[in-house]
Amino acid sequence: xxxxxxxxxxxxxxxxxxxxxxxxxxxxxxxxxxxxxxxxxxxxxxxxxxxxxxxxxxxxxxxxxxxxxxxxxxxxxxxxxxxxxxxxxxxxxxxxxxxxxxxxxxxxxxxxxxxxxxxxxxxxxxxxxxxxxxxxxxxxxxxxxxxxxxxxxxxxxxxxxxxxxxxxxxxxxxxxxxxxxxxxxxxxxxxxxxxxxxxxxxxxxxxxxxxxxxxxxxxxxxxxxxxxxxxxxxxxxx
Amino acid sequence: xxxxxxxxxxxxxxxxxxxxxxxxxxxxxxxxxxxxxxxxxxxxxxxxxxxxxxxxxxxxxxxxxxxxxxxxxxxxxxxxxxxxxxxxxxxxxxxxxxxxxxxxxxxxxxxxxxxxxxxxxxxxxxxxxxxxxxxxxxxxxxxxxxxxxxxxxxxxxxxxxxxxxxxxxxxxxxxxxxxxxxxxxxxxxxxxxxxxxxxxxx
Numbered sequence: 369x370x371x372x373x374x375x376x377x378x379x380x381x382x383x384x385x386x387x388x389x390x391x392x393x394x395x396x397x398x399x400x401x402x403x404x405x406x407x408x409x410x411x412x413x414x415x416x417x418x419x420x421x422x423x424x425x426x427x428x429x430x431x432x433x434x435x436x437x438x439x440x441x442x443x444x445x446x447x448x449x450x451x452x453x454x455x456x457x458x459x460x461x462x463x464x465x466x467x468x469x470x471x472x473x474x475x476x477x478x479x480x481x482x483x484x485x486x487x488x489x490x491x492x493x494x495x496x497x498x499x500x501x502x503x504x505x506x507x508x509x510x511x512x513x514x515x516x517x518x519x520x521x522x523x524x525x526x527x528x529x530x531x532x533x534x535x536x537x538x539x540x541x542x543x544x545x546x547x548x549x550x551x552x553x554x555x556x557x558x559x560x561x562x563x564x565x566x567x568x569x570x571x572x573x574x575x576x577x578x579x580x581x582x583x584x585x586x587x588x589x590x591x592x593x594x595x596x597x598x599x600x601x602x603x604x605x606x
Numbered sequence: 607x608x609x610x611x612x613x614x615x616x617x618x619x620x621x622x623x624x625x626x627x628x629x630x631x632x633x634x635x636x637x638x639x640x641x642x643x644x645x646x647x648x649x650x651x652x653x654x655x656x657x658x659x660x661x662x663x664x665x666x667x668x669x670x671x672x673x674x675x676x677x678x679x680x681x682x683x684x685x686x687x688x689x690x691x692x693x694x695x696x697x698x699x700x701x702x703x704x705x706x707x708x709x710x711x712x713x714x715x716x717x718x719x720x721x722x723x724x725x726x727x728x729x730x731x732x733x734x735x736x737x738x739x740x741x742x743x744x745x746x747x748x749x750x751x752x753x754x755x756x757x758x759x760x761x762x763x764x765x766x767x768x769x770x771x772x773x774x775x776x777x778x779x780x781x782x783x784x785x786x787x788x789x790x791x792x793x794x795x796x797x798x799x800x801x802x803x804x805x806x807x808x
Binding site: 417420526529530533584 | 748772783
């Protein structure tokens with residue numbers, strides 16, 4: 369019997385030894401991934417800090433120029449991520465959580481930049497392209513893309529408010545039309561009760577606030593051009 | 607800090623003078639004592655004991671400087687004022703980066719309250735200056751905060767800070783769009799605009 373026990377404990381040890389090796393490998397891989405993801409996060413923050421300047425009425429082309437420089441870096445980082453994942457084929461989803469929220473933030477900034485430039489929505493394939501990703505090997509998850517778009521929508525009410533304060537009374541209408549279309553498009557999706565669904569719900573509130581700003585501006589006759597009577601009076605006084 | 611609540615363009619000079627004196631008093635009395643207590647020990651070692659107090663001081667000092675000149679009191683500037691308090695032979699207590707940044711975060715909340723208050727007094731321009739200032743601080747901190755030690759606390763302060771910025775922006779927006787019709791509304795306790803949000807009644 370002693371011999372039998374010896375065999376059992378030996379295969380038990382072997383199993384756990386093998387686990388240890390595998391888990392060490394995946395931990396090492398995770399560390400590599402983490403390092404790259406932190407760079408992605410850093411670059412995204414820089415882009416975000418730059419884009420924030422549009423709230424202060426810095427000219428859009430200037431703001432976007434600076435932000436675009438960082439996209440080159442992002443492309444590089446995602447390339448490295450893809451390389452790292454090549455070491456362990458078929459495990460994209462195992463590690464996907466490690467870059468999920470960062471990627472959502474990236475999409476959000478890219479989409480905002482795109483909208484500032486063109487007034488249109490950055491589509492999924494374009495976003496993938498900008499980051500040098502491709503759906504066959506290492507792609508941009510559809511859900512990450514969609515969540516990123518929702519994050520972008522969250523920033524729009526603030527933008528509209530500040531544009532109006534700066535005297536751009538056309539902005540609310542443009543944003544309202546854009547968000548209305550976007551929201552309607554999202555409604556075609558049959559979202560379950562998960563994170564994306566919650567983000568989509570918040571878009572409704574973004575749209576409502578933009579509508580309120582639009583009506584505020586409209587009923588005061590500001591859209592036809594010219595400053596509100598209050599501002600004129602104040603300017604007259606000072 | 608209560609003094610600043612009463613600050614308005616009429617009593618500005620005298621309130622600021624009193625505030626300046628109070629700040630000096632805090633420095634001379636409490637900081638000097640703190641330094642004596644900490645003598646001989648590593649400042650970092652006991653930081654958790656005195657950090658909140660230091661943060662409050664930073665908040666008050668930067669608030670004072672802003673009211674005085676509209677500029678930010680830098681960490682170096684604050685630390686320079688502390689040097690004379692200690693014995694020249696000893697190492698002076700210097701506020702570290704982390705406490706300074708944490709104090710700065712609290713400053714923006716106070717400024718937000720002041721901005722909203724200024725607007726109800728009709729001082730729109732001052733509110734706009736505060737808006738610019740707080741935006742700038744938020745933006746600069748955004749890039750620095752993730753690198754801080756124990757950045758968890760600071761991260762939630764950043765969210766609060768962004769909310770303060772947004773509140774100020776919304777107030778400036780309302781004034782701009784509604785102009786003179788808005789200001790008396792604030793005084794009458796009329797239903798506040800959706801943009802200010804109920805949370806302002808703190």
